[in-house]
Amino acid sequence: MSIKRKACIAGAWEHPLRKAPDKTTAQLHYECARGALADAGLEFKDVDGYFCAGDAPGFGMLSMVDYLGLRVRHVDSTETGGSSYLIHVSHAAQAIAAGHCRVALITLAGRPRSEAASGVAAAAKPNVPEVPFEAPYAPVTLNAYALAAMRHMHEFGTTAEQLAWVKVAASHHAQHNPYAMLREVVTVADVLASPLVSDPLHKLDCCVVSDGGGALVVVHPDIARSLKRPLVSVLGAGEAVKGQGGGRVDLTYSGAVWSGPKAFEEAGVTPQDIRYASIYDSFTITVLMQLEDLGFCAKGEGGRFAADGKLISGIGRLAVNTDGGGLCNNHPSNRGGITKVIEAVRQLRGEAHPKVQVPGCELALVNGTGGLLGTRHGSATLILGRE
Amino acid sequence: MTMIPERAFAAPMVDSANAPFWQAASEGVLLIKRCSACAEAHWYPRPFCPHCGSESTDWVASTGSGTIYSFTITRKAGPVPYVLAYVTLDEGVTMLSNLVEAQMEDLHIGQRVAVSFRQAEGGGAVPVFRPVAP
Numbered sequence: 239m240s241i242k243r244k245a246c247i248a249g250a251w252e253h254p255l256r257k258a259p260d261k262t263t264a265q266l267h268y269e270c271a272r273g274a275l276a277d278a279g280l281e282f283k284d285v286d287g288y289f290c291a292g293d294a295p296g297f298g299m300l301s302m303v304d305y306l307g308l309r310v311r312h313v314d315s316t317e318t319g320g321s322s323y324l325i326h327v328s329h330a331a332q333a334i335a336a337g338h339c340r341v342a343l344i345t346l347a348g349r350p351r352s353e354a355a356s357g358v359a360a361a362a363k364p365n366v367p368e369v370p371f372e373a374p375y376a377p378v379t380l381n382a383y384a385l386a387a388m389r390h391m392h393e394f395g396t397t398a399e400q401l402a403w404v405k406v407a408a409s410h411h412a413q414h415n416p417y418a419m420l421r422e423v424v425t426v427a428d429v430l431a432s433p434l435v436s437d438p439l440h441k442l443d444c445c446v447v448s449d450g451g452g453a454l455v456v457v458h459p460d461i462a463r464s465l466k467r468p469l470v471s472v473l474g475a476g477e478a479v480k481g482q483g484g485g486r487v488d489l490t491y492s493g494a495v496w497s498g499p500k501a502f503e504e505a506g507v508t509p510q511d512i513r514y515a516s517i518y519d520s521f522t523i524t525v526l527m528q529l530e531d532l533g534f535c536a537k538g539e540g541g542r543f544a545a546d547g548k549l550i551s552g553i554g555r556l557a558v559n560t561d562g563g564g565l566c567n568n569h570p571s572n573r574g575g576i577t578k579v580i581e582a583v584r585q586l587r588g589e590a591h592p593k594v595q596v597p598g599c600e601l602a603l604v605n606g607t608g609g610l611l612g613t614r615h616g617s618a619t620l621i622l623g624r625e
Numbered sequence: 626m627t628m629i630p631e632r633a634f635a636a637p638m639v640d641s642a643n644a645p646f647w648q649a650a651s652e653g654v655l656l657i658k659r660c661s662a663c664a665e666a667h668w669y670p671r672p673f674c675p676h677c678g679s680e681s682t683d684w685v686a687s688t689g690s691g692t693i694y695s696f697t698i699t700r701k702a703g704p705v706p707y708v709l710a711y712v713t714l715d716e717g718v719t720m721l722s723n724l725v726e727a728q729m730e731d732l733h734i735g736q737r738v739a740v741s742f743r744q745a746e747g748g749g750a751v752p753v754f755r756p757v758a759p
Contacts, residue, residue: 367669370637373635375721375722376699376703377721378702388697392695433700434698436697439697482719484665484667484675485667485668485717485718486717487713489694489695489711612711
């Protein structure tokens with residue numbers, strides 16, 4: 239069963255805080271839910287489906303449904319790291335199409351900045367099958383991206399300058415976002431002059447660590463049409479998981495080679511039809527690889543595709559992450575998936591900042607890479623359209 | 626030129642499925658798993674073959690020789706810099722490890738490496754890799 243036009247994103251709200259020492263994580267979830275429901279013109283009592291992932295505190299789903307006072311008939315706590323929230327949109331559309339719910343609420347929130355939890359050091363937990371064979375080598379999150387970047391450079395001649403252009407584009411967008419954590423425009427030289435943290439990645443190749451969150455409200459099209467917001471439909475979705483293949487490691491591609499084509503096929507569009515894309519930018523290499531794997535350019539051409547400001551709105555044929563992305567704006571709870579959807583909704587509604595709004599934006603792609611690109615990750619792709 | 630600093634290794638996390646691996650490591654042998662049904666090696670070791678699903682898997686000794694598939698110097702996360710790498714063993718599987726006994730500036734993808742072992746806390750040993758002549 240296709241989910242094309244079976245559900246609409248009626249509410250989207252990003253928490254304005256980037257540091258929240260005086261709020262609890264549950265409170266941030268609540269405020270995001272309240273904001274997204276108000277954006278849609280709905281209330282908590284209208285919600286009959288709820289979605290959350292690993293950032294939800296306590297017993298996750300059970301704690302949050304109880305805390306928010308929800309009365310739901312459909313729940314889903316699919317956990318694929320930062321890509322979870324894109325999969326939640328897809329699963330919400332499936333549930334709505336199947337009649338399991340009509341108003342689905344999705345929340346993400348966290349306080350890694352206030353709690354000094356940068357996500358750099360992965361705790362070695364027992365009973366995880368790969369951990370005994372990896373923890374001795376002290377891998378940290380950014381290593382898994384740096385290993386992919388190093389191989390990409392080796393295979394395709396990608397340069398540190400080309401990676402830096404992804405950050406430069408994000409900073410050009412972030413200067414127009416009053417809530418962005420980093421609003422200063424940076425240059426390629428600035429990125430290369432920042433300290434190497436995990437070769438070949440510099441400090442400025444890495445996303446911010448921020449508190450905050452976001453929420454989405456996915457509804458039946460009949461409900462969307464009764465509300466006052468522009469109609470943003472879910473047109474297609476794909477999800478995939480890529481790991482180490484039992485030792486057949488290939489870092490040159492990501493799970494987007496599977497999640498992307500599935501989403502495009504369902505939506506009935508091609509990369510050439512897309513003028514705005516939210517592409518998960520945990521690190522600069524993440525964007526380069528997704529541009530290739532989603533088909534915006536050929537494999538190995540990501541560096542040239544991104545270079546010379548071509549990802550900046552109004553310059554290249556594809557505007558990417560016009561809110562400033564995870565690199566400059568926000569990466570709440572060390573998981574950026576929901577902010578990717580929110581900026582795509584802004585673009586489709588024509589509500590992005592005028593300096594970065596893509597004129598007549600009718601189609602948007604959202605891509606999420608969750609977990610660890612170089613070891614095991616979830617990849618999710620959504621195609622959204624304005625009706 | 627900067628030599629990769631030596632660092633301490635925590636005690637291996639031994640469980641019922643991986644105990645033979647760590648026993649062999651403490652004796653200076655790198656074990657991998659090979660499937661007797663499809664003949665494919667796999668990594669990390671499991672009680673079944675992730676390629677064909679057979680439960681007929683055997684521990685076999687790797688030659689310990691391989692090639693650097695990718696690497697990265699972790700400069701800020703620990704007390705000293707260390708080098709994380711994917712090493713493709715000559716048996717065909719690629720494993721995460723650390724590189725040791727090399728100048729950081731000399732490291733490159735495609736470099737030949739050989740297994741070496743580092744003593745861990747509690748008496749165990751951890752396999753790592755050092756560059757060798759091609």
